[in-house]
Amino acid sequence: MKxxxxxxxxxPFAAYLVLFLLLPTLLAIFSGFSDGxxxxxxxxxxxxxxxxVSSTFMASATISAITALxxxxxxxxxxxxxxGLSPQSAVRRIVDAAASVLAQFGGVxxxxxxxxxxxxxxxxxLWLDDTLGWDIYADGVWLYQLPGLILPYLYFQIxxxxxxxxxAIDRLxxxxxxxxxxxxxxxxxYWRHIGLPVLAPSFLGALLLLFANxxxxxxxxxxxxxxxxxxxxxxxxxxxxxxxGASNVSYAGVLALGMILLMSLIMGLYSLVMxxxxxxxx
Amino acid sequence: xxxxxxxxxxxxxxxxxxxxxGVIFLLPLLAMAEFTLRSTTGGHSLExxxxxxELQGQRQYRALTQGLGNSLVLSLxxxxxxxxxxxxxxxxxxxxxxxxxxxxDLLTVLPIAIPAIAMVVGFAPVYRYIxxxxxxxxxxxxLAYGVLxxxxxxxxxxxxxxxxxxxxxxxxxxxxxxxxxxxxFKVLVPGLRRGLVSASLLTIAIVMGEFTVASLLSRTTFxxxxxxxxxxxxxxxxxxxxxxxxxxxxxxxxxxxxxxxxARRPLPTKxxxxxxxx
Numbered sequence: 001m002k003x004x005x006x007x008x009x010x011x012p013f014a015a016y017l018v019l020f021l022l023l024p025t026l027l028a029i030f031s032g033f034s035d036g037x038x039x040x041x042x043x044x045x046x047x048x049x050x051x052x053v054s055s056t057f058m059a060s061a062t063i064s065a066i067t068a069l070x071x072x073x074x075x076x077x078x079x080x081x082x083x084g085l086s087p088q089s090a091v092r093r094i095v096d097a098a099a100s101v102l103a104q105f106g107g108v109x110x111x112x113x114x115x116x117x118x119x120x121x122x123x124x125x126l127w128l129d130d131t132l133g134w135d136i137y138a139d140g141v142w143l144y145q146l147p148g149l150i151l152p153y154l155y156f157q158i159x160x161x162x163x164x165x166x167x168a169i170d171r172l173x174x175x176x177x178x179x180x181x182x183x184x185x186x187x188x189x190y191w192r193h194i195g196l197p198v199l200a201p202s203f204l205g206a207l208l209l210l211f212a213n214x215x216x217x218x219x220x221x222x223x224x225x226x227x228x229x230x231x232x233x234x235x236x237x238x239x240x241x242x243x244x245g246a247s248n249v250s251y252a253g254v255l256a257l258g259m260i261l262l263m264s265l266i267m268g269l270y271s272l273v274m275x276x277x278x279x280x281x282x
Numbered sequence: 283x284x285x286x287x288x289x290x291x292x293x294x295x296x297x298x299x300x301x302x303x304g305v306i307f308l309l310p311l312l313a314m315a316e317f318t319l320r321s322t323t324g325g326h327s328l329e330x331x332x333x334x335x336e337l338q339g340q341r342q343y344r345a346l347t348q349g350l351g352n353s354l355v356l357s358l359x360x361x362x363x364x365x366x367x368x369x370x371x372x373x374x375x376x377x378x379x380x381x382x383x384x385x386x387d388l389l390t391v392l393p394i395a396i397p398a399i400a401m402v403v404g405f406a407p408v409y410r411y412i413x414x415x416x417x418x419x420x421x422x423x424x425l426a427y428g429v430l431x432x433x434x435x436x437x438x439x440x441x442x443x444x445x446x447x448x449x450x451x452x453x454x455x456x457x458x459x460x461x462x463x464x465x466x467f468k469v470l471v472p473g474l475r476r477g478l479v480s481a482s483l484l485t486i487a488i489v490m491g492e493f494t495v496a497s498l499l500s501r502t503t504f505x506x507x508x509x510x511x512x513x514x515x516x517x518x519x520x521x522x523x524x525x526x527x528x529x530x531x532x533x534x535x536x537x538x539x540x541x542x543x544x545a546r547r548p549l550p551t552k553x554x555x556x557x558x559x560x
Contacts, residue, residue: 006374006378006379009371009374009378010371010374010375010379010382012367012371013367013368013371016367016425016428017389019408019425020408020425020426020428020429021389021392021393021429021432023404023408024401024404024405024408024426024429025392025396025401025404026404027403027404027407027408028396028400028401028403028404029404031403031404031407074303077299078299078300078303080290080291080299081290081291081295081296081299081300082300083289083290083291084288084290084291084293084296085296091300093539095300096538097534097535097538097539098307098535100534100537100538101530101531101534101535101538102307104487104488104491104534105527107491107493107494107505108493108505108508108509108512108523109491109505109508109523109526109527112314112508112512112519112520112523113310113311113313113314113523113527114310115516115520116310116313116314116316116317116520117309117310117313117314118313122313122317123313123316124309124313155307155310158303158307172289174289177288177289187289190289191289195289215397216397216398216399216400217397218397218398218399218493218494219493219494219497219505222493222494222497223493223509233397233399236399236400236402236403237399237498240402240403240406240498241498249403249406249407252403253403255400255403256399256400256403256404257400259397259399259400260396260397260400263395263396263397263400264395267395
């Protein structure tokens with residue numbers, strides 16, 4: 001009886017999760033298999049091999065790969081710079097706090113920030129043009145096109161790298177460099193044979209996380225690129241709001257399914273890589 | 283000899299890296315500030331900041347003021363759900379059904395693993411049904427926002443629960459004759475305060491910044507309002523973004539600083555205001 005009452009306490013939360021987490025997830029997955037009349041079909045899946053759709057997936061993957069790679073390298077550099085500071089130092093705590101805030105920063109306001117920074121009328125653009133004679137928009141204003149996403153995305157990718165990768169670099173044991181020095185190794189030997197190999201799995205894991213983060217970002221792109229379907233999230237928007245005629249739920253469903261599959265793949269790889277990372281660092 | 287070896291960069295390199303990155307990251311914020319000071323007639327002035335007080339009630343800014351109001355209501359509703367439904371249930375599961383915790387771990391990763399833009403495809407039919415039964419008001423969005431907030435709320439509360447030996451504490455209190463309500467409010471909540479406050483601040487930050495779900499379900503919130511206003515008055519849109527950014531920075535930096543400093547603080551010994559009357 002007592003346990004029955006205890007179970008009762010879970011009921012509201014469980015009901016909520018079923019209705020607003022599991023049901024939407026299943027609906028998102030299965031709307032890709034719906035023929036629009038309530039029956040299930042596999043014919044929609046052919047959308048995924050449609051040239052337009054696969055080129056959008058490629059565009060998304062390219063943007064994600066670029067921002068993940070650049071973000072990871074710069075972020076790792078900042079992490080390395082931070083290792084010289086004591087955990088109590090003000091700089092380290094400020095970077096820590098700023099990174100955890102900026103990693104969440106995205107969307108409309110990020111888009112505005114970059115329009116103000118490097119839009120056609122921005123001080124930066126005018127200054128570069130006047131002093132260096134370098135017109136960044138000589139070939140047209142690319143901020144509102146696909147390449148324009150890269151810098152705004154880096155604005156949250158680098159901080160995300162800092163918060164995910166710093167714990168790994170911070171856990172490198174000082175004894176290792178001492179031991180290697182006793183054996184006659186220089187600093188470069190240490191990094192080449194010990195430091196970097198130990199950090200490699202964590203770096204790869206963070207890279208995957210950044211890739212997934214960029215691939216699933218919608219709001220920033222939506223605010224910068226008001227029309228068209230250059231990347232997968234924008235293609236879902238176009239299908240949902242019916243930019244190309246009537247809204248097409250099963251089309252959006254297949255795209256969502258494609259994204260979910262890709263995310264599961266990345267998350268699977270991530271957990272494998274992190275297991276490897278835990279071998280030397282746990 | 284070995285002590286002098288450091289894997290950290292030399293001081294000049296460290297300073298250069300941090301300075302360059304710091305300046306690059308400050309640039310967009312400074313550019314926003316500069317943009318809001320631009321006068322419509324050329325030159326710089328405070329006119330856009332001064333016009334802020336008169337926005338309320340002006341027709342052309344209705345999307346923004348209504349959106350802000352809606353987002354504030356949504357923050358409160360989502361906050362209510364986090365505090366009154368999520369937190370007690372997470373604690374209840376920790377105390378009585380430890381075996382379910384693994385499942386909860388997995389479930390609460392879902393909203394992070396599944397992009398919001400894919401989730402919207404599933405929310406759309408749910409909200410079509412809600413529109414027919416509860417109406418198409420903005421307030422119903424809090425039900426979807428709860429899901430977006432859940433991973434963050436769960437993580438912060440669960441970390442605190444692990445750290446405070448909640449099971450032992452509650453057993454001790456129960457043996458001494460305390461009711462479950464007393465255990466929750468007088469024993470656990472004081473220890474969980476840091477996690478609960480973090481979860482609340484994160485909730486507000488996420489709801490106020492949410493765009494994806496609101497815009498694709500055609501609801502007016504702060505972010506969709508901002509985007510709409512930016513087409514007619516970019517100055518006010520950027521100004522409001524800058525203001526809310528500063529507020530969110532302070533909120534979220536508070537969360538992160540709390541995480542740094544309060545982790546090992548002993549439990550408060552005397553009951554504080556909001557638990558005393560329970």
